[in-house]
Structures are given as structure tokens and as C-alpha cells.
Amino acid sequence: xxxxxxxxxxxxxxxxxxxxxxxxxxxxxxxxxxxxxxxxxxxxxxxxxxxxxxxxxxxxxxxxxxxxxxxxxxxxxxxxxxxxxxxxxxxxxxxxxxxxxxxxxxxxxxxxxxxxxx
Amino acid sequence: xxxxxxxxxxxxxxxxxxxxxxxxxxxxxxxxxxxxxxxxxxxxxxxxxxxxxxxxxxxxxxxxxxxxxxxxxxxxxxxxxxxxxxxxxxxxxxxxxxxxxxxxxxxxxxxxxxxxxxx
Numbered sequence: 001x002x003x004x005x006x007x008x009x010x011x012x013x014x015x016x017x018x019x020x021x022x023x024x025x026x027x028x029x030x031x032x033x034x035x036x037x038x039x040x041x042x043x044x045x046x047x048x049x050x051x052x053x054x055x056x057x058x059x060x061x062x063x064x065x066x067x068x069x070x071x072x073x074x075x076x077x078x079x080x081x082x083x084x085x086x087x088x089x090x091x092x093x094x095x096x097x098x099x100x101x102x103x104x105x106x107x108x109x110x111x112x113x114x115x116x117x118x
Numbered sequence: 119x120x121x122x123x124x125x126x127x128x129x130x131x132x133x134x135x136x137x138x139x140x141x142x143x144x145x146x147x148x149x150x151x152x153x154x155x156x157x158x159x160x161x162x163x164x165x166x167x168x169x170x171x172x173x174x175x176x177x178x179x180x181x182x183x184x185x186x187x188x189x190x191x192x193x194x195x196x197x198x199x200x201x202x203x204x205x206x207x208x209x210x211x212x213x214x215x216x217x218x219x220x221x222x223x224x225x226x227x228x229x230x231x232x233x234x235x236x237x
Contacts (some may be wrong), residue, residue, distance in 0.1 A: 031221045043209065050221045089161060095222040098215050100233040104172075105151055105215065107225060109163035 002026045004110035006092050012116045018080040019114045023092030024073055030097050031055075032075045033107060034067055037089040045088075049075065082117045089114050119144045120233045122212050125230035131200045132236055138185075139231045141210030147171075151213045152186070152193045153225070158206040166208070169193065200235045207232050 005024045013019055025032045033048040047057035047067040057067060064083070069075045077084055093107040121144045131137035138220045143152070154166040169177045169186050176184050181201075197204055211225040 033224055035225075042229045043225075045224040046223055046228075050216070055216075055221075056224065091163065092204050093163075093225075098220050098222050105213075105222060106153065106165050106168055107222060108165075109155075114161075118162075 002108075004094050004108050006090075006110035006113050008113060010114050010116075011113060012099065012118065013082055014118050015083055016081040017083050017117075019086075019115060019117075021077045021090055021092075021115075023075040023077075023094075023110055025075060025092070025094030026108055027073070028096065029094035029108075031107075032069060032092045033091075033093040033095070034060075034075070034077050035091040035093065037091065037112070038087075042087055043091075046077070079115075082115075084117045087115055087117050101111075119145070120226050121229060122210055122213065122226050122228040124210055124231050126231045127229070128232045128234070130234040131197075132237055133200055133202060135200055135202055136198045137233065139197075139210075139233065141193045141195070141228055143191050143193065143210070143212050145191070145212065145214070147214050151215065152184075153211040153213065154182070154184070154193075154195045154207065155211060155227075156204075156206045157209065157230075158203075163175045164182075167195065174185050185216055197233075201233050202237060205233060205235045 034046040037043045046060045050071040066078045089112045091112045092110045095107045150171045152169045156164045167179045172228045207230045210228040214223045
């Protein structure tokens with residue numbers, strides 16, 4: 001049963017520390033997304049990749065956030081330095097190649113990383 | 119830019135009854151996809167149902183069905199025979215595909231509706 005995995009599931013850190021979140025997308029999927037969920041903003045896109053190339057990172061604060069896909073089995077999201085306002089749940093999702101007019105054109109979500117920055 | 123609006127922050131329904139969750143969206147695109155995702159207290163995002171904009175027929179998945187009104191840009195979710203396990207946040211989402219690149223676009227979510235099913 002293929003699924004998206006994320007580590008860690010929970011992270012508590014102090015302001016100013018570096019945080020790295022990892023995601024293993026479903027093998028064969030060509031797009032990978034990072035979303036952030038907060039009470040105030042809801043679910044919002046941070047960045048996404050197609051065939052490992054960044055396609056859109058306009059939702060990400062560039063001064064402290066960075067997203068990479070070093071290989072097809074790993075996506076990372078880093079925050080340096082972290083701030084209390086970064087406290088949120090971070091979701092990774094992956095999607096298969098799009099089949100126009102048919103197919104499973106959906107995104108599969110990982111369980112999320114709950115980040116708390118003190 | 120596309121937007122998704124869910125006007126009901128919270129709803130409740132008695133077990134075994136039917137409930138309808140509302141969603142409207144704004145877009146100038148003609149090709150797109152719409153989704154309902156369920157998020158139980160575990161936080162896992164679970165796909166409930168999907169609709170392709172080119173299809174006139176409303177999608178159904180067991181007890182879940184949608185009323186897709188393309189001209190009105192409306193996409194409501196009906197849950198029949200509600201069960202206690204349906205208690206969750208429900209998110210409506212819009213996706214514009216990248217047809218040339220053969221890939222999905224990002225999901226644009228509504229703020230969600232918290233559904234409580236009461237015994």
C-alpha cells in the first residue's frame with residue numbers, strides 16, 4: 001500500500017534553531033507539494049516540484065525557508081532560523097502524472113509534521 | 119487568481135441523516151478539478167470525492183455525492199446516512215492542471231467546514 005511518509009511527526013524547537021522536515025513521495029509520482037496548515041491561514045501552498053525541478057515557491061518566505069528534492073525519493077523543507085510564527089502542521093503531498101480526461105488526478109498526503117517553535 | 123469559499127464554518131447532523139456542505143469557487147479557467155478532502159482529528163488528509171470540470175455528471179462515491187453547478191461555480195457535498203466516523207473537517211479544493219507538462223497543479227483550499235455527527 002503506497003503512501004507518502006514524513007519525518008519527524010512532531011518537532012518542538014526553540015526560536016532561532018534550524019528545522020529540517022523530510023518527505024518520501026510515492027514512487028513514480030512526478031509532482032511533490034509542500035503545504036502548511038495554521039488556524040489563521042488554513043491550508044496554503046509553500047512550494048512544489050515537478051520531476052524534481054522547483055515549479056513554484058512563491059508561497060514560501062525566501063529569507064528563511066528552502067525546499068529541495070535531492071533525489072526522486074526525498075523532498076526536504078528547511079527553516080533557518082525558525083520563529084514562533086512558523087508553528088504549524090506541514091504537509092507533503094505527491095501526485096501522479098496527469099491524465100487528461102481520466103485517471104487518478106489526485107494528491108496523496110503524508111501524515112504531516114507538527115512543528116512548535118518556542 | 120482562483121479562490122474557494124466555504125461559508126459554513128461548522129455544521130452538525132444526527133446519525134443516519136443527510137447533510138450538505140457548501141462550496142463556491144471563482145476561476146476563469148475551463149479545465150480544472152474539484153475535490154473534497156476529509157481531515158479527522160488524526161490530521162490525515164483523506165480524499166472523499168473528485169469531480170472533473172468537463173464532466174456534466176455529478177460524481178458519487180458510496181454515501182458521498184456532489185452537486186456540481188459549473189455555471190454557478192458551486193460544488194456542494196452531500197453525505198447520506200451520516201455515520202459517527204464522518205465527524206471531521208471537510209475541505210473543498212480546486213486544482214488547475216498543467217496540461218502541457220502533464221502534471222497536477224497545486225490545490226487551493228477553502229477554510230473548511232467542521233462537521234459533527236451526533237448519536
